[in-house]
Amino acid sequence: MPEPARVALLVTCxxxxxxxSVGFAAVKLLELAGCTVEVPAQTCCGQPAYNSGDKADAKxxxxxxxxxxxxxxxxxxxxxxxxxxxxxxxxxxxADEPETLAKAQELASRTYELVAFLVxxxxxxxxxxxxxxxxxYHDACSxxxxxxxxxxxxKLLVSVDGLQLTEVPGAEVCCGFGGTFCIxxxxxxxxxxxxxxxxxxxxxxxxxxxxxxxxxxxxAGKLSRRGSNVEVxxxxxxxxxxxxxxxxxxxxxx
Amino acid sequence: MQPTSHSFPENARAGLADPVLQQALGxxxxxxxxxxxxxxxxxxxxxxxxxxxxxxxxxxLAHLDFYLELYERNVTASGGHVHWARTAEEARAxxxxxxxxxxxxxxxxxxxxxxxxIALNDHLEQNGITPVETDLGEYIIxxxxxxxxxxxxxxxxxMKEQVADAFRGAHxxxxxxxxxxxxxALCDEARTVLRPRFLSADVGITGANFLVAETGSSIIVTNExxxxxxxxxxxxxxxxxxxxKIVPTLEDAATLLRLLARSATGQEFSSYTxxxxxxxxxxxxxxxxxxxVVLVDNGRSALLGGEFQDMLRCLRCAACLNHCPVxxxxxxxxxxxxxxxxxxxxxTPALVGVGEASHLPNASTFCGRCESVxxxxxxxxxxxxxxxxxxxxxxLTPPVYRSGxxxxxxxxxxxxxxxALAGIAARVLGWAGVYRGxxxxxxxxxxxxAVRDMPAPQxxxxxxxWAEHQRRAGKAR
Numbered sequence: 059m060p061e062p063a064r065v066a067l068l069v070t071c072x073x074x075x076x077x078x079s080v081g082f083a084a085v086k087l088l089e090l091a092g093c094t095v096e097v098p099a100q101t102c103c104g105q106p107a108y109n110s111g112d113k114a115d116a117k118x119x120x121x122x123x124x125x126x127x128x129x130x131x132x133x134x135x136x137x138x139x140x141x142x143x144x145x146x147x148x149x150x151x152x153a154d155e156p157e158t159l160a161k162a163q164e165l166a167s168r169t170y171e172l173v174a175f176l177v178x179x180x181x182x183x184x185x186x187x188x189x190x191x192x193x194x195y196h197d198a199c200s201x202x203x204x205x206x207x208x209x210x211x212x213k214l215l216v217s218v219d220g221l222q223l224t225e226v227p228g229a230e231v232c233c234g235f236g237g238t239f240c241i242x243x244x245x246x247x248x249x250x251x252x253x254x255x256x257x258x259x260x261x262x263x264x265x266x267x268x269x270x271x272x273x274x275x276x277x278a279g280k281l282s283r284r285g286s287n288v289e290v291x292x293x294x295x296x297x298x299x300x301x302x303x304x305x306x307x308x309x310x311x312x
Numbered sequence: 313m314q315p316t317s318h319s320f321p322e323n324a325r326a327g328l329a330d331p332v333l334q335q336a337l338g339x340x341x342x343x344x345x346x347x348x349x350x351x352x353x354x355x356x357x358x359x360x361x362x363x364x365x366x367x368x369x370x371x372x373l374a375h376l377d378f379y380l381e382l383y384e385r386n387v388t389a390s391g392g393h394v395h396w397a398r399t400a401e402e403a404r405a406x407x408x409x410x411x412x413x414x415x416x417x418x419x420x421x422x423x424x425x426x427x428x429x430i431a432l433n434d435h436l437e438q439n440g441i442t443p444v445e446t447d448l449g450e451y452i453i454x455x456x457x458x459x460x461x462x463x464x465x466x467x468x469x470x471m472k473e474q475v476a477d478a479f480r481g482a483h484x485x486x487x488x489x490x491x492x493x494x495x496x497a498l499c500d501e502a503r504t505v506l507r508p509r510f511l512s513a514d515v516g517i518t519g520a521n522f523l524v525a526e527t528g529s530s531i532i533v534t535n536e537x538x539x540x541x542x543x544x545x546x547x548x549x550x551x552x553x554x555x556x557k558i559v560p561t562l563e564d565a566a567t568l569l570r571l572l573a574r575s576a577t578g579q580e581f582s583s584y585t586x587x588x589x590x591x592x593x594x595x596x597x598x599x600x601x602x603x604x605v606v607l608v609d610n611g612r613s614a615l616l617g618g619e620f621q622d623m624l625r626c627l628r629c630a631a632c633l634n635h636c637p638v639x640x641x642x643x644x645x646x647x648x649x650x651x652x653x654x655x656x657x658x659x660t661p662a663l664v665g666v667g668e669a670s671h672l673p674n675a676s677t678f679c680g681r682c683e684s685v686x687x688x689x690x691x692x693x694x695x696x697x698x699x700x701x702x703x704x705x706x707x708l709t710p711p712v713y714r715s716g717x718x719x720x721x722x723x724x725x726x727x728x729x730x731x732a733l734a735g736i737a738a739r740v741l742g743w744a745g746v747y748r749g750x751x752x753x754x755x756x757x758x759x760x761x762a763v764r765d766m767p768a769p770q771x772x773x774x775x776x777x778w779a780e781h782q783r784r785a786g787k788a789r
Contacts, residue, residue, distance in 0.1 A: 069774050071724075075734050076767065078774035097778050101730040107721050109678060111700030111709065115721035122725060150694075199679035227342075232637045236677025241759040242713070243321065243675055245328055248763035249641040250677075279764035282750055308767035310749035 065093040068135035071102040072271040083298035084136040091180035098126040103143040133169040138201020141171040177210035187299030190220030194263040198270035235276040255280040265289035278307040317648035320671035327642040344634035347578025369625035379525040386528025390590030392603035400430035416514035422539035423447035424519030428650045446538035461644030464630040516542040520553040522565045529589040533582035549600040556624040571687035576629040625688040632682035654682035654692040673699035742771030
């Protein structure tokens with residue numbers, strides 16, 4: 059195992075609000091990978107403002123994140139979208155402010171998406187979890203195309219005892235969430251997530267996993283509206299063996 | 313054409329509700345990406361070629377004035393004429409003048425998006441000249457009096473039944489009982505009708521995929537050979553194209569051609585790649601007597617040196633349309649003007665104004681698939697974001713959305729307040745959702761719950777649980 063490391067968890071606003079179990083699964087996985095995990099006080103990475111063209115607020119929130127996450131060896135997020143915001147877009151945001159740009163680049167250089175971090179930086183090759191399900195994995199867009207998260211989750215998933223991984227056609231096609239897109243253009247978003255849900259259902263998988271809660275809420279919401287029984291979960295919950303701690307997304311706790 | 317980009321949401325709704333369009337898009341959605349994937353798998357250096365292609369276009373854009381003047385000198389030296397058009401109006405006037413000087417009555421046309429951009433057909437018709445589209449897709453939409461819905465497959469929104477209807481409606485001289493059920497019959501009929509038009513046309517108008525500065529040549533690619541018949545048979549050949557189509561050398565054009573067809577249709581090369589240099593020379597067996605190039609700016613030079621300059625690298629291959637999930641959902645007409653999909657979402661606001669086209673750069677999930685397949689690596693999502701930044705700065709963003717965003721951002725910059733509110737929201741929504749796990753409807757989130765359930769939060773925010781967890785761990789130690 060690599061050197062012990064001090065990791066700050068960028069838990070993401072959606073996990074914070076909707077699904078703390080993903081945060082605890084991330085903590086467990088990071089600890090298994092030899093990290094000490096801390097959670098600096100945080101709100102959001104600023105994507106809603108950034109993607110809406112509100113650069114001033116995006117910068118103010120980014121400055122807050124840069125300050126809150128300074129001094130750790132690594133910053134890890136259970137989301138390709140939020141990790142991508144920090145890794146790719148913070149430096150773009152401060153392109154014309156040299157002093158903050160240096161800090162943004164420094165933060166970007168030690169920020170990672172959770173599963174990519176476990177595999178690429180901590181050398182994790184297998185997990186000791188068990189989950190007897192036929193599972194398909196949806197490649198959330200930012201993680202896939204901004205950060206190259208593709209093989210890492212699959213590598214760990216196939217090591218889960220009892221888990222059978224099956225590929226869904228169009229795994230790399232957007233589910234139609236897109237942050238505020240799904241509210242601004244609900245009919246288009248609906249068409250996209252309807253196609254996605256149909257593709258997932260057609261695989262005959264028991265469960266669909268992904269690494270981004272936004273996409274998962276969207277997909278889970280559509281599958282349950284269709285009356286589907288496909289379980290929807292964040293990949294971290296399965297890899298951490300914590301599927302008993304919380305029901306699938308959209309199902310009741312009792 | 314009058315843009316209807318401001319009605320994008322309504323246009324999109326119409327597209328989503330159109331069963332023919334949905335059937336047609338369903339076929340295209342998997343076809344184009346699969347063929348591209350197979351084509352680039354057969355070319356190991358494809359990624360390196362993309363870098364090379366980008367470098368060629370960036371070099372040209374950095375020295376555009378130099379290459380345009382060199383190109384003009386070489387066109388003139390080969391006996392051709394270059395006409396500079398600052399606006400669509402000047403471009404239309406230049407074409408009309410050439411047609412009038414040639415006493416043209418019938419003009420054949422190869423596929424040209426710039427001709428669509430400057431609304432050339434309407435202008436010619438209004439002046440007593442009959443334009444005949446010779447690309448099969450363009451011919452079909454000309455008969456149907458509608459704009460193209462895709463930049464390389466203009467009639468992609470139609471199935472063969474609509475094509476048969478259009479032919480029966482237009483070709484009234486043919487036997488009404490003829491069978492038109494299969495694509496072969498449709499092709500044959502188009503050929504039969506178009507052949508005499510090719511032979512009787514006075515002027516042929518084409519676009520250009522590339523203009524070669526060192527030789528003064530224009531290059532077009534087609535799969536139907538219609539472009540060749542359009543530019544070789546009539547007395548006069550007019551090339552109408554944008555100033556950004558220039559490349560320094562034939563080698564550069566060859567590099568970009570290797571990218572173009574693979575990205576567009578998944579072919580190694582288009583069926584016909586034709587290089588034209590000047591009019592017919594003494595001893596040539598064929599070719600036009602006159603060769604004209606109308607170089608259209610129409611807003612392009614204003615993009616030089618700014619945050620949208622990269623857009624001028626565009627080869628018009630349509631890979632971004634073919635891989636866009638939003639385009640695949642709503643089709644090209646929803647975008648309301650000439651250029652749809654991601655490239656249209658960046659280009660249309662620049663050419664018709666961001667007030668008219670404000671929706672287009674917003675109608676993207678930023679999934680990034682367009683940029684990942686662009687043969688010249690145009691950062692399309694980034695440029696759509698730049699348009700959103702301008703819209704926000706110019707207060708074009710809808711007021712409700714804007715104030716909601718501002719309020720959220722204000723709270724997000726006050727962590728203690730944010731945590732308190734997130735805690736309350738998690739508890740309230742979590743409590744309400746505890747027995748069902750999801751909401752079928754939620755006030756203030758009807759855009760979401762109209763079409764899908766809203767999974768309920770687990771009941772506590774992570775940060776409050778984590779704080780508790782830390783306190784317990786502290787006591788345990």
